[in-house]
Amino acid sequence: xxxxxxxxxxxxxxxxxxxxxxxxxxxxxxxxxxxxxxxxxxxxxxxxxxxxxxxxxxxxxxxxxxxxxxxxxxxxxxxxxxxxxxxxxxxxxxxxxxxxxxxxxxxxxxxxxxxxxxxxxxxxxxxxxxxxxxxxxxxxxxxxxxxxxxxxxxxxxxxxxxxxxxxxxxxxxxxxxxxxxxxxxxxxxxxxxxxxxxxxxxxxxxxxxxxxxxxxxxxxxxxxxxxxxxxxxxxxxxxxxxxxxxxxxxxxxxx
Amino acid sequence: xxxxxxxxxxxxxxxxxxxxxxxxxxxxxxxxxxxxxxxxxxxxxxxxxxxxxxxxxxxxxxxxxxxxxxxxxxxxxxxxxxxxxxxxxxxxxxxxxxxxxxxxxxxxxxxxxxxxxxxxxxxxxxxxxxxxxxxxxxxxxxxxxxxxxxxxxxxxxxxxxxxxxxxxxxxxxxxxxxxxxxxxxxxxxxxxxxxxxxxxxxxxxxxxxxxxxxxxxxxxxxxxxxxxxxxxxxxxxxxxxxxxxxxxxxxxxxxxxxxxxxxxxxxxxxxxxxxxxxxxxxxxxxxxxxxxxxxxxxxxxxxxxxxxxxxxxxxxxxxxxxxxxxxxxxxxxxxxxxxxxxxxxxxxxxxxxxxxxxxxxxxxxxxxxxxxxxxxxxxxxxxxxxxxxxxxxxxxxxxxxxxxxxxxxxxxxxxxxxxxxxxxxxxxxxxxxxxxxxxxxxxxxxxxxxxxxxxxxxxxxxxxxxxxxxxx
Ligand code: SF4
Numbered sequence: 001x002x003x004x005x006x007x008x009x010x011x012x013x014x015x016x017x018x019x020x021x022x023x024x025x026x027x028x029x030x031x032x033x034x035x036x037x038x039x040x041x042x043x044x045x046x047x048x049x050x051x052x053x054x055x056x057x058x059x060x061x062x063x064x065x066x067x068x069x070x071x072x073x074x075x076x077x078x079x080x081x082x083x084x085x086x087x088x089x090x091x092x093x094x095x096x097x098x099x100x101x102x103x104x105x106x107x108x109x110x111x112x113x114x115x116x117x118x119x120x121x122x123x124x125x126x127x128x129x130x131x132x133x134x135x136x137x138x139x140x141x142x143x144x145x146x147x148x149x150x151x152x153x154x155x156x157x158x159x160x161x162x163x164x165x166x167x168x169x170x171x172x173x174x175x176x177x178x179x180x181x182x183x184x185x186x187x188x189x190x191x192x193x194x195x196x197x198x199x200x201x202x203x204x205x206x207x208x209x210x211x212x213x214x215x216x217x218x219x220x221x222x223x224x225x226x227x228x229x230x231x232x233x234x235x236x237x238x239x240x241x242x243x244x245x246x247x248x249x250x251x252x253x254x255x
Numbered sequence: 256x257x258x259x260x261x262x263x264x265x266x267x268x269x270x271x272x273x274x275x276x277x278x279x280x281x282x283x284x285x286x287x288x289x290x291x292x293x294x295x296x297x298x299x300x301x302x303x304x305x306x307x308x309x310x311x312x313x314x315x316x317x318x319x320x321x322x323x324x325x326x327x328x329x330x331x332x333x334x335x336x337x338x339x340x341x342x343x344x345x346x347x348x349x350x351x352x353x354x355x356x357x358x359x360x361x362x363x364x365x366x367x368x369x370x371x372x373x374x375x376x377x378x379x380x381x382x383x384x385x386x387x388x389x390x391x392x393x394x395x396x397x398x399x400x401x402x403x404x405x406x407x408x409x410x411x412x413x414x415x416x417x418x419x420x421x422x423x424x425x426x427x428x429x430x431x432x433x434x435x436x437x438x439x440x441x442x443x444x445x446x447x448x449x450x451x452x453x454x455x456x457x458x459x460x461x462x463x464x465x466x467x468x469x470x471x472x473x474x475x476x477x478x479x480x481x482x483x484x485x486x487x488x489x490x491x492x493x494x495x496x497x498x499x500x501x502x503x504x505x506x507x508x509x510x511x512x513x514x515x516x517x518x519x520x521x522x523x524x525x526x527x528x529x530x531x532x533x534x535x536x537x538x539x540x541x542x543x544x545x546x547x548x549x550x551x552x553x554x555x556x557x558x559x560x561x562x563x564x565x566x567x568x569x570x571x572x573x574x575x576x577x578x579x580x581x582x583x584x585x586x587x588x589x590x591x592x593x594x595x596x597x598x599x600x601x602x603x604x605x606x607x608x609x610x611x612x613x614x615x616x617x618x619x620x621x622x623x624x625x626x627x628x629x630x631x632x633x634x635x636x637x638x639x640x641x642x643x644x645x646x647x648x649x650x651x652x653x654x655x656x657x658x659x660x661x662x663x664x665x666x667x668x669x670x671x672x673x674x675x676x677x678x679x680x681x682x683x684x685x686x687x688x689x690x691x692x693x694x695x696x697x698x699x700x701x702x703x704x705x706x707x708x709x710x711x712x713x714x715x716x717x718x719x720x721x722x723x724x725x726x727x
Contacts, residue, residue, distance in 0.1 A: 016724075018715040020674075024684055025708050027715035034724060046719035048726040049677035057667050059618060061640035065671035072675045100634070148619035181577045185617025192615055193700030194263075194270050198581050199617075201704065228705030 003155040020052035029241030033086040047076035055093040088150025091120040122159040135167035137249035143212035147219035173210040184225040215239035265586040286574040289517025308629040311565035321464040328467025332529040346377040358453040364481040365389035366458030388477040403584030406570035455481035459492035465500040471525040488539040495564035514569040550603040565628040572622035594622035606654030613639035
């Protein structure tokens with residue numbers, strides 16, 4: 001695992017990999033991510049043939065299935081543009097695990113080249129586009145939950161934080177045990193439902209205890225898990241993807 | 256699938272036991288805090304982890320050669336070396352030494368390998384009494400339980416629970432739940448036994464091939480007593496514990512206690528290099544080293560899985576594991592619990608028995624991030640998830656493919672069909688968004704503690720098209 005330290009200058013075009021979870025459940029987050037990039041004068045390409053990074057099968061041990069889905073993705077991002085992903089988890093899959101997935105196969109070098117072009121959204125906004133955000137929103141207290149892959153695999157918790165800190169009316173609150181997993185883990189949440197339930201409940205409580213009005217996360221898996229639990233318990237802490245949050249607070253048309 | 260039912264059952268009872276939950280949570284919070292504060296400099300920590308990993312990788316890459324060298328040096332020093340391929344053989348070797356000395360009692364320092372061998376049980380069956388002298392091990396032995404943590408075996412018990420246990424087992428000692436008083440009582444009981452025991456047993460943290468030195472890290476001094484007071488000392492260890500040279504020890508010794516308990520150095524560090532020499536006044540007359548394989552040489556064959564053998568048993572991965580913190584060590588049902596147990600045990604005992612362990616993780620990566628020898632635990636968990644369902648039977652892990660279930664396999668093959676055919680995927684999402692009202696509000700285990708996710712009116716594919724984002 002190697003965290004990226006060298007970043008290129010601003011490109012003319014980028015690819016956007018929306019992720020399957022965003023596609024079906026949180027499309028506004030994907031759109032917001034694309035708009036945040038577009039606003040910086042970069043053309044955003046959304047290949048219509050993209051589906052899923054393959055992580056669910058890969059993490060369940062179904063490697064052949066994962067590989068064939070991964071190949072489909074690699075085929076729709078063929079040109080040399082950066083690939084931006086609004087999820088630490090899927091970005092981690094594309095960047096860290098594709099090379100492993102194809103090691104020993106004829107596609108290995110293609111996978112390496114592909115993965116070197118992958119950026120997590122907040123990483124791309126801060127390190128490549130160096131965005132300057134102007135907060136147009138009302139004062140608000142926000143709790144940030146950084147997904148485990150965003151934090152550990154992609155090393156972008158700082159980027160999440162830096163973007164939120166650019167917003168002058170946002171007060172960023174830190175939950176207890178902020179580094180601990182929310183208990184989602186894909187199929188884990190179903191296979192080991194009881195452990196997952198114990199984890200998400202404690203995570204939700206820690207977030208509630210901050211007194212925040214909004215929960216923000218860079219990963220929709222965590223969001224779906226945590227807000228799902230909060231809703232189920234009728235707790236009033238709405239959550240949204242960091243891209244949605246940033247876009248809504250900085251886009252004049254929304255205010 | 257009995258093992259799976261048993262695992263879920265143990266998990267369920269741990270999760271519903273508030274005492275277990277709070278004992279582990281508090282203890283793990285404390286250990287994480289201490290570790291963090293013992294590594295104030297992140298760069299230094301990274302350098303030290305790199306160095307430690309390098310030492311272990313080097314040792315494993317030359318394992319057969321280093322083991323031979325270790326045997327030669329130990330023999331030259333007068334340490335008798337025994338090889339055991341299985342735990343049965345290792346047990347028999349220990350029993351044989353006991354019998355040769357007509358020894359009816361064994362006093363033990365902490366040794367996870369002896370737990371792996373189930374040595375106490377074996378020896379008791381053959382009329383030998385075993386006495387654990389490590390405080391934590393002493394407590395779990397009194398309670399008739401296995402250890403729940405590799406560094407702190409009785410961590411699942413609160414002070415009050417230990418006090419009740421003591422007063423039940425030693426009615427002559429007045430009840431107290433004061434830690435110092437409890438420790439003092441245990442020490443008095445044990446000290447008498449040390450002088451009576453004919454044979455002492457210990458584990459080994461590092462075995463140095465260059466010099467034939469057995470290194471033992473401990474805090475209570477019981478390790479030193481077990482290895483010096485009785486006339487015979489038996490050290491048991493896994494074959495992977497060897498390191499090349501003496502100069503490999505300082506980095507490992509610097510990182511092990513800090514990772515484990517946040518201590519910069521343990522109270523005791525023993526380097527055992529021979530039995531008592533003619534001009535020496537103390538020390539055992541005989542020292543034996545039992546080197547156990549038990550599947551390790553098989554793990555060694557696999558280019559990726561060999562990383563499992565780097566482990567220096569610091570316990571940091573379990574201390575930082577959000578799953579372990581909630582279910583505790585006993586739920587795993589294995590000698591070694593937590594993330595390292597979840598990769599090691601299925602490889603040793605087979606996936607039939609421990610096929611659930613690699614799945615009992617969110618792959619959050621906390622374990623890999625703290626491991627002092629940089630074992631990529633999440634990647635190895637993932638690899639074993641593959642081993643448990645793969646069909647080609649070419650890997651070395653026992654029980655390969657044993658957890659494959661046709662129903663699950665069919666789901667993944669439909670998933671592949673759907674996601675490897677973009678037109679089908681788009682059709683699927685159109686149907687799902689169109690019929691989103693039909694999605695049930697109850698989705699099995701998911702909705703037991705969560706509301707069901709809501710499908711959007713339009714997919715991102717549709718929105719992107721409508722907003723004019725080009726697709727190539
Ligand atoms: S796997 Fe790493 S963190 Fe876990 S016990 Fe072994 S050395 Fe320590």
